[in-house]
Amino acid sequence: MRVRRYMRVWAFLAIVPVVLSVTGCWSRREIEDIGFALSIGVDHAAEEGEIMITVHIAKPFAISTGVTGAVDEKPFWQVSSTGHTVFEAWRNLRQQCPRRPLLHHSRFIVFGEEFARGGIREAIDFFSREGEVRETNTVVVAKGVKASEVVWNEFELERMPAEGALGIMKIAVQELSTTVMVTLNDFLQMLETEGHEATTSRAELVRRPPSEDPRGELKRETISVSGRETGAAAFKGDKLVGWLDKTQTRGLQWVKGKVRSGIIVIEQPEEENKLASIEILRADSTVTPKISNGHPSILIRVGALGNLGEVQEYFDPMESQETWTSMERRMAEVIRHEIEAALDIAKLEFDSDIFGFGAEICRKYPKEWTDLKDKWDEEFPKLDVEIEVEASLRRSGLTRRSMRVVRNEGG
């Protein structure tokens, strides 16, 4: 009997921790208590030396679009918070946010132009150290405005600003190649790699004044300020030094072998003032560094495949092979111009090796690079860069020859 009583005591003691632990884990977070921040923007605050972050937080109760139709309510809330550091600003958000904000699902890290020009070093550590932020976040710099204005850009086709911006970003990278998509991991690597300066995507505001003609309006509102992801921001070290436009950005992407698709507009051969569009199918590149007599030089070889997508005047490739090859030549010429545009601005204006030529030299000539790296700022603008482009046209779409426009002037 005594034994059994002891057993009971033991069983009771054993049950207590079990019962206490089944209520959930220590660090549990109920979904009702959480606010998911989807993008985070970093700016200087109005107070000297302080940092302002801006997030937009999803409103779960306003997202659901059930049978009753779309909910009228805006499905997110944009809010700013300040602090001496990013982490403090992020924590200070709790003064205003009734649900615990979390960064697990954030998509974008946006820096305002002014902040980026001053250097992002002091803000970047938080994002890799904090476990909530994924290294797959996309880093973006806002052109001309504060990050706080770009973070919650709304888009007509997506309810969530971050989803909209991400959609645009993905499509632009896939189908235009006129912007770069740089994840936090890429960005940190570019900052740390010797001889490779960082680039990020550039976000802009697009203002569309509301239409004067509210025709047949039952209930209709337009988004008058929206966003655009185009071009690229060029860094030197941790400081923003300037912007690449669409052409220059694609030049950069040609060199890096990251062009996926896009349209190349050339002058149509043998016609005056007529253009032809070529759709890029795919492209690759090799960057070969060479050092002779202590002087580095770079050879860029770009190969591009395209389809003839459009001509403005009648064209039949079967009539003359020459026209077809001349189109290929013109395509190669455009590619070369785009690369040169990027090279020129990087060398002459920024003096920033955004192509990673220095890193390529380091990979091939590690010994020489140790001497070269300290004077790379002087060497890079003088660098000899040779560009070889090989462009070929593969197909001409569903039509072989163009449809004719027959003028019947007489009658």
Add this chain to the structure above:
Amino acid sequence: MTVLEGGKISGRQFMAVLIVLRAVPLTLVFSLISNANHVQDVWITVIIGAAVTIPFAVLVTKLSLKFPGKTIIEYSQILLGPVIGRLLGLVILWCFLCTSIDITRGLGEAYVIAIMPETPIYAFMIMLAIMSCYAARSGLEVTCRLGEDVFYVLVFVLLLTYMLPYNAMRFENLRPILAWGVSNLVPPIVANLGYYSQFLVIGMLVPYLNKPEDATRYAIYAVLISGVLMALAAVALVAVFGPTANSWTLPLFSLSRMISLGDFFERIEAAVMAAWTLSTAIKLSLLFWAISLTIAQLFNLKAFEHLMYPLGAITVALSLSFFESMVDLEDFLAKAGAMSSILVAGLTLALLYAALGVRTVIRRRKGGSG
């Protein structure tokens, strides 16, 4: 004398637990890469480490085969006499205990760092210790059977983690190779050999193999497979993270966070955490088993199962008080801990082989005179 441990394990189980033993710090902190100045060279240090470890593992195994049915604790008493032999046994015991303290704290830290920063670290450590004690109490057979299954899970998860972030990989990050001089290879090699010297536990396992003659072969396989797993880890980490690869506290965890396939197959860190937990639990229960058996054999106890739970409690308590912080732990693992275990393993082996040599010479002389 009663038989303390009656279990028998197969060669493959022997290999599996050895690989799990080596893989535990890999899945948590990957000291090789965090201590490398130039991460591009880490996979080379893995190869060097394996090349040094194979002879070590073979020597330990061969020595054990000379004393069939006896553990390293028993035959060191035969070789060195009861006093010095026992002292050596205590040193080995201390090494095993240190390792179990490290990994208990390591797993706790990993949980706290990665997902649950508010939860007190001992919550994880106590659960781990109870789990491992329970397994170890059931004997070597249970631990090793479990270890074989965990080994397959571990390899599967690791290969998945290496391959799936392929869209973030840039293999040009791996160049240049060996561009910064050989001296840069030393810290990762030290860290690597530090962990490999835990293969001293082979001396405890060989007597319980059902075919002891296979031990050498499987020990070599264990070194090779764990070497491949680590070399692949180094390559994948450098391809994905480039020069920032040595900045992560939990490199493989961070690697698994990079996995994002088609917007839906992502956030699979849970798999990596499962691999941490399972492999650490197996390693810990193997070590608990080895420690208790060592204690029993040193002090001529009749059973060793009852030592498990107190041992677990001591391990948790020590691992809480041993290290001030994660930085402290990592520093210990890569430097003092690694150096001391290399030293202990190397000296143990040298001492035992010297004694064996002396014994053989004396016997031969006796044989000659008599």
